[in-house]
Amino acid sequence: MKHLAALNKYFWKYRVRLSLGVLFVVLSNFFDILSPQLSGYIINMVTHAIRQNQGIHEVIKYEESGNYNFLVQWFIKWINSSAFTYSSIVILAGVMLLIMALLRGFFMFLMRQTIIVMSRHIEYDQKNEIYQHYQQLNTNFYKTHSTGDMMNRVAEDVSRVRMYAGPAIMYTINLVTTIIFCLFYMFKQNASLTWLVLSPLPILAITIYVVNNVIHKKSEIVQRSLSDLTTNAQESYSGIRVIKSFGQEKNMLGFFKKNSEEYRRNTVSLSKLEAIYFPSMTLMIGLSTLIAILSGSLQVLHGMMPGVIVEFVLYINKLTFPVSAIGWTASMIQRASASQKRINEFLQTQSPITEPEKPVTPVLNGNIVFDDVSFTYPHTGIQALRHFSLAIKEGEKVLILGKTGSGKSTIAQLLLRFYDVDEGKILLNGENIKSIPLRYLREHISYVPQDVFLFSDDITSNINFGLTHAAEAADVQEAAKYASVHNEINNLQHGYQTLVGERGVTLSGGQKQRISIARALMKGASIMLFDDCLSAVDSKTEHDIVNNLRQYLQDKTAIIITHRIFTALNFDKIVVLQDGKVLEKGTHEQLIKQNGEYAELYNLQMNTEQTAQATTEFQ
Template identity: 60%
Template sequence: MKQLSHLNKYFWKYRWRLILGILFIFISNYFAVLAPQVTGYIIDKVQAHLTDAAQEKIVQQNDWLVTITIAWIEQFKFSFTGIVALFGLVLLLFAILRGFFMFLMRQTIIVMSRHIEYDQKSEVFQHYLQLDTNFYKTHETGDLMNRMAEDVSRVRMYTGPAIMYLINLIALIWLSVYYMVKKNPELSLYVLAPLPILAIAIYYVNNIINKKSEEVQAKLSDLTTNAQQSYSGIRVIKSFVQEKAMLRFFEKNSEDYRTSATALYKVEAIYFPIMGLIIGISTILVVLIGGLKYMNGQINFGDMAAFIMYLTMLAFPVSAIGWVASTIQRAAASQRRLNEFLLTKSTIPVTETGKEIELQGNIEFENVSFVYPHTGIKALSNFNLQIKKGEKIALIGRTGSGKSTIAQLLLRFYDPVAGVIRIDGTEIKDLALQAYRRQVSYVPQEVFLFSDTIANNIAFGGGNENEEAIRNAATSASVHRDIQTFPEQYQTMVGERGVTLSGGQKQRISIARALIKDPGLIILDDCLNAVDARTEKEILTHLATYLEDKTAIVITHRIFSLLQFDRILVMDDGFIAEQGTHEELLQKQGLYADLYNRQQLEETVS
């Protein structure tokens, strides 16, 4: 229950639903336990009529409502048949009242569990959005999805059905035992004697279930991750003809899950035979000991019949103890997995606290060093750079030289391990992060489009759904003509991750998404590697106009002659190996000149 204590805030939030639900459970079970008393009275009445004997040798100990009902019916002096019929109607009325309050019970507690499920999924998803980039590089998407879907659903089984059945069985057992003891304490003691065996069995089996439940959920996460990766990489799988290999991999994960789940259900299967055995032993004791007491005139036959009815009524709640205990253990295992992430704190909290500035575009890196925490790769070492407002900077270098790291540090996806980054004179850590990011446009190297319309994907960049603004951004990104050829044009659905579009079209839509904003800083991270030379020329022509009054950092492995950069930085192994204008760098005959000459040769050959 330590793990499940995280849910107490939800129970408090919906406390009135819970309180009403508990009240309805007790009322429903109250009417249920009255039925054996009425039945016992009728049996004694019938026995007395058939034997022409006095009805009661021993006065029955009934509930006040049953006593009042009996006295009210008896005063009318109906015939024997009429009295039995009236008591039959009383039993029917009790059953209807019990059913009505059971309906209210489910309407309060089960509906409450659905509200809690909604709140918890929202909490988990919101927390996911707050976590930093490193978290997502060290955790698999399938596991994240499984925790929010499957684990939250298992927890809902605790906040709804398990809570309801637990309170129900407590209420029914308490009321039944109360009236059994009220009728005959000695017989009740014999009937309840096997219960310690039940308690020991539940304690022992629950410990096993808890461990196996965690194992099952972990295996299910592996299975979900395997499936998610297969769906996302289906084109790669098909192109390398690896369908059978992936199927074998999936079957292995599925077999591991089946083995773990089967082992869990085998343990759970122990519950029901134990419950049946205990109910059976108790029933035998009632018949045996109750029969002897009846023969000795110590108990009415109707009371004995009531005891057997109480045991029959207790059969379901007692058997439900196993299901409730198993459900709670599963929920605890799932909540523990959820708490692992919910208690994970982002190293870069996404909050609105901090200094808010109107971004001008002055950037300073001072002795910045950075090591990727999930790999240990050193990307930057004592890196220094100053960019003034409105400057156009190109970062050029081979793969792994640290170019993209600079972009990620500027967006504060990571914090440097040493050194300081200042934006307009303010350390980036002191800025209100979301307010700062709203003023930055970023086109990542890995393009991602949402499964939505083209218009909504472009508007996502600035929340501007104005058709003219969307069209202008698409035109600047040289994708407007392509969009017009689609049947639905801007309302065309692009499919998951933009799968229905070509690589170049996805890149240009991603650029349009950045251009629809009016940022103080724009970062383009190798975002033209999937477009042809003619389209590249169009985009660069538009960008030259768009970037005129903005600070821009263009990360690339190509040299763009159509864009006039104030400075070109040649990165190598986390350092600035060379810097200067295009002409200055060519004169140095260094890395930049070598890159330029090779690019010219490739273009001549092509």
């Protein structure tokens, strides 16, 4: 139960519902426990009448000991104080049994309306808590955890925990109150017979203890198998085009069958183990019933009233479902414990990117300083930047060039605080980036990532994503025009209301990149950050976008990260990276004069463009 202790805060939050639920369980069982006593009294009364050789139509006045509930004693006094015949008493007893059954049903309804509804509220709160925690974790967490596993925790694991917070607690309280009521009146009626009836229970307790421990371990294995299966399915759905293009449907089906078989084997093993419970419960209940009948019959032969046997058999029957539910309830608790353990492990994962203790909110107009920054990716151990320094003034346009793996994208991720630097510091308007609130920092940076992501929504919503409120249609179209995608959007069947599908699957790579650029432009932040965002567009479209950006970025600070040189933009600084270090730095003219890596790349690109243009003219 130590893992499930994390739910105590929710139980305290919904303590009124929980308290009322417990009360309704007690009242439901209170009225349920009256039927064995009333039935036993009727049997004893008839037996007494037969023993006294009284006619069945004569007035019956049978005095009973005070071993019954006060309501049953009231009923006995009432019928003894009035002139009732045998038939009348039986009818009255039947009516009273019906009333008690109705009252029990009414309180059972209230019991479910409080405890089960409470569990739904807890499920809602816990899912929100997990999702909120997902939002707080840094990029490294998502690189080291699969999407399927994270989905499984917020869906399947939370559902299993809800079964504990609702049904398991309800049935446990029901079990406890039923046992207390039954044992109290059983001991009160006949202590020696009660001890005999309870003799099989130690065996039952040992069985439950042993099997519960095994169920807990197997439940953890089942949940891990389910996470692997979910991950496999999610990756197959997301990468279906790659799977089909390489003709790997059969192999992927084989992987899925392997994971599915692992999950099936584990769940079947768990189900077989759980199957021990119900036969064990039934056997113990059957033994108790047999003992009650045999021992009770021997005591009847020695003068005991037979109604006691009826009472004990009914008590045992009352205990049948609660006791048999021990296995089911214990299984739910163990599964919930295994799931809550996984949830706790996740919730206890803390992001190294934390909010500042003493936050400052400077005017972020684009004065940026990278001061001797070094950084190594924690999940790979690759050192992406080595003693990198760069000063950018407000309004400057900076081009960062480099080959794949040179550390270009790392600069963008550090500036957005997706990661924190290992050495050195990053300053914005003279303030360390770590002292600026994350939300405030990211609100003032428009970012176009290298890996474009569009949400499964319409184009307008995707362009408006970075805004706190929806923009005017004209503003959305203006941003799309700057990104050179307006005409293509208008050519779609539903224009800006076109649904782009999951991750923008209905659009081309170039269209997705340009919509992502429009989204960043729509945000209108003072710092613009473009990370290789034109790799999927043709040279003409690239030229149009760069010309548009030249106009848009006049009063903004812009960092453009790429492996190409944009000749249409006049950059204030150009930085060439190699293996995480600054290889060259200066203006276009300065770097051309150095005749180094930049000049070589520039000449190569110019020759390629001239050759392509000549080929086009010749055709």
